[in-house]
Amino acid sequence: MKVFPENFLWGASSAANQCEGAYLEDGKGLSVMDILASDPEKGFRIETPGIEEGKFYASHKAVDTYHRIDEDIALMAEMGLKAYRMSIAWTRIFPNGDDAEPNEAGLRYYDHVFDQLKLNGIEPVVTLSHYEPPLNMAKQGGWSNRKMIDCFTKYAKTVFTRYKGKVKYYLTFNEINCLQVPFGIMTAGGIQMGFHDERNTEQLRFQALHHQFVASAMTVKFLREIDPEAKVGCMIASMLQYALTAHPTDQLLALQHNQMSYLFAADVMLRGYYPSYSKRYFNEHGINIVKEAGDDDIIREGCVDFLSTSYYMTNCISTEENAKSIGIGETSGNLISGLKNPYLKASQWGWQIDSTGLRYLLNQFYDRYQKPIMIVENGLGARDEIAEDGGIHDDYRIDYLKDHVEALKEAIIDGVEVIGYLPWSAMDLIALSTGNIEKRYGFIYVDLDNFGNGTGDRIRKDSFYWYKDLIAKESK
Template sequence: FNDEKTYYQVNHHVFLAHAKAVLAFKEIMPEGKIGASFAYSPSYAIDSRPENGMAKLDHDNLKSFWWMDVYAYGRYPRTALRYLEKQGVAPTITEEDSKTLHAAAQKVDFMGVNYYQTATVEYNPLDGVTPFGEMNTTGKKGTGQVTGVPGVYKNPSNPYLETTDWDWVIDPSGLRFACKEITSRYDLPIIISENGLGAFDKKTADNKIHDDYRIAYLAAHLKELIKASDEGCEILGYCTWSFTDLLSWLNGYQKRYGFIYVDRDEEGGTLDRYKKDSYYWYKEVIETNGASLSVE
């Protein structure tokens, strides 16, 4: 799919659907709480060169803030919209559309965040990489391609951070970064609607799944979330992804996220379920309301 004009118009219609849902919900249940959920990857400039700082700003306005500004303010980032207008791909926005988006933004109660990784941003020359590079959907580390917008930005790897087998950056501090950014920019409470680690989990002969890597991942992220709360972010809730292993629209059954192992792969399986080590660990975290975590 490379029709950018259609992409942004469809995206605009999604925003309108969100806005109308918010307005309808508040009409039915004025005291109820409602908000959007967005896959947010806060970004770092790769270094302090001005062109890379500008690339980060443009990246954020065309990506993360393009969504969250509409949810929280009811309008698109002005410079990003101007860029799309110059490219001839900006969505058609009616006056009635703008009124609907703005009205809904006044009634949003929180920002939902699906957090998995941060992004690194560098200036991308006009003859540079495009948005259509291949994602790593095989789990073979290092096979994902750098993507970006020619003349604006690209997303190289971060040399300071490890990645999953699917080349997703592992950055617990990025969750804290995301919460502080949202708090400062939008002054909204936050629900972490997704956070988790996809991995090649293996079941032993005695039906055990020793996923200490998942425990380490979640513990590190929860500790950063506690720090964000201590620093003034209002965290309403935290939801892991996910309770059980499930089918991925990109990776099938090979990329597992759950606390419960499901005996199923692309070839079949019994669908029997087995509790992973992370299940027992997270059970204790819940029972102690996080007191079992050691936060430095």
Template sequence: MYPLEKGFPEGFLWGGATAACQIEGAYDVDGRSLSTSDIHRYEPGLNRKELVENEHTRASLAAALKDQEAYFPKRHGNDFYHRYKEDIRLMKEMGFNAFRLSIAWPRIFPQGDEAQPNEAGLAFYDKVIAEVIANGMEPIVTMLHYDIPLNIVALGGFKNPQVIDYMVHYGETLLKRYAGKVKYWIPFNQINLIQYCGFKSLGLVTDGSDNFEEAQYQAIHHQFLINAKLKEIAKSLDSENQIGIMLADCTFAPRTCKPEDVTFAMKRNRMQYFFSDVALRGAYPGSMLRYFNEQGIEVKITEADQTLLKNNTSDFLAFSYYYSRTVDAEKNTMDAADITENPYLTGNDWGWTIDPLGFYYCMSQYWDRYQKPLMVAENGFGYEDLFVDGTVHDQYRIDYLREHIKAMKEAVKDGVEVMAYLPWGPIDLVSSGTAEMSKRYGFVYVDFDDLGRGTGNRYKKDSFDWYKKVIASNGEEL
């Protein structure tokens, strides 16, 4: 018999994932400036199945900054800034041995381009990371998770090549500060999700360029260079440092077995694999260069850029998986946000389909393509929980996560090297897409509503004890 994994390996990382812009709050404390997430206002009565993209023009950005009437939930989060010790203790109680968090760039460099960091901001993360380690968890840190300082937006966002130096300086500051404490780093959250997050992740306003798509890809190229530069710096500081690239899984399935649908899905998948191809293989794929030519997109790529990318490929692939996507050659375009409903799947109130086999499929494809360790950096499902008698009976969340862990185990049995499972939002937080608190993910209920009203107290849901057993059994007791 051939030696194969029968379950999750010893030392597998079990935990959860969060983002500073969705949990911390304290947006005006200790010199922090506003970020691209801080101007995402809550829209009462929104249509949950229509994603709130929060993209901006120059005028809408200026209006949001002047708005004194609306509620901006991401400025307040779930108050992790003041309650981090309590939250980390709850994670320890569940048995976490890993915790993915992000650091807010505007806490460290409020304008994004300063020469010296804000020590008050660093002092906060000194305490958080120390608390994570003291409670037996491996800190996994994202450097930029949708909170670009607004001054960087004013400079043209990541389209501006000067911003390369600014973020490398920020990243190097973190690498040096937390040397020997943080091993796993993700410079950019979901680097490929530009169809929804051009403002939050690239710092671009939609009317800031004559060719917005070209501006997006130039900005992405600059992020690739930053990722490579930080890999180079990280390894020079400590050979054990690991730098990852992160995708939001956008693997597409054909709507039917018609050759046109199958081929169209393949082409759409290439558009998504492009982001990890550059970071993990070190070069732009020919299919993407052809797309640039046919669309009249000119990305400035120098020989020095090509050498940097080739010599500094990422160590692992982190990805988020929530639901699967289907495309139809007749109905859909090459726009990554343009998808077709899958009639074989059901979803939640936000239209996200439940597809554990899609989870198994996507990680299998990533492994076959790259042969690099995989980190499940996010997995979960938003629900409007019913809080009764001090808890939430969330069997639906348990069912969702159980089936996805089963699917992940099948990939492990195939020989796929999965290093961590970090479900999204272990403690309720503000939704990235809709800015709702009522779109809940956590094992812990937080008593805040969509307008920030409530005590902020934490309560264990039924899924809390379930996940505790999963971790204690290393994924055997589901």
């Protein structure tokens, strides 16, 4: 039985700040990511006031797709990709964020990218903001400053006008719900707002998120005027947590966590209003969202056309008393950790592997919104090694992806309208949180180490050939 629809978007993903490099070429301005120095040995990034002599900035070169884009697209075409999720670096178009005119060299670069993709039969899925706001705007408070709405919508209108007919699918903000994460500069909250000190409060994060909701809704309305054939989606990071036990307090805790951690942002962007459960949360946490007249109307009128999501793993949640009673401890995760699920295995980085959770999440989203869904991140990070025969034998990645594709099939049979599967990532990328490359996700190996040393050569992994065969089989 044929499960996947005729025009299903089999693809792969990336992000400009993790792959392009060329951080100041052709008129590009500094983004927040450009001043995060990497410590390849200790495995973290630090914010610096500017570019400092002697420090290593992984994003300045990354994996150099800026100069090797034709080669990389040719490899994607060889793999049989139907779609490529990428992001536009905002500071290539408006170097300072609030410039009077766009940077023509930056616009021309993405003209070339989209033209090459079209020549190779690959549909671009374009994220407008993927964790790299202009540094100039971050210094002014980033998204906590309402001025960002005008800067972003001007940028979006410029992109929509320039690439009308070339881009059919846009995402506004990558993992928009992660703006709520309360930790330091190396979280979405810190990156998007440009600070991580005492000002990074929950009140200010939700205020910044409101500004992004308004900006996204305005962007949707502009695209419908400029290019009615194109579609805009939201991008939500799955933070699905199961109740650890059957105790009613754990069940309620899981419900409340899932509501506020990822369903909240999706509810606003797909339903067009703040959900009732969020009002209680705001009241109990002393949060007061300052709105301007017309904000609620803008949000209601600018609902997105589809939902996209990242999905890597699940965790469990419990009251301290219930968790201690059965001796369960914490586990690692993507942006948020939780309690170990005793029924799941974990990756080298401690991320729990749960393909069934993907089916659960897709059903939850579709039952709630009845809108098309695109999976734009899913994958396994691992320390890939070049074998003696020159190959990269990543059977562990193939096993992970194979199980998730099976879960995806089951969700489609359940009746969920899934329109694309674009795993993370097309090629190896530098990590968002560390700048290191040792935790590799790509179908294509990039010969660089954590210090940026190496040839940069591209090598097809075993997963490259597996995915190529899968796409060919499922596209018949």
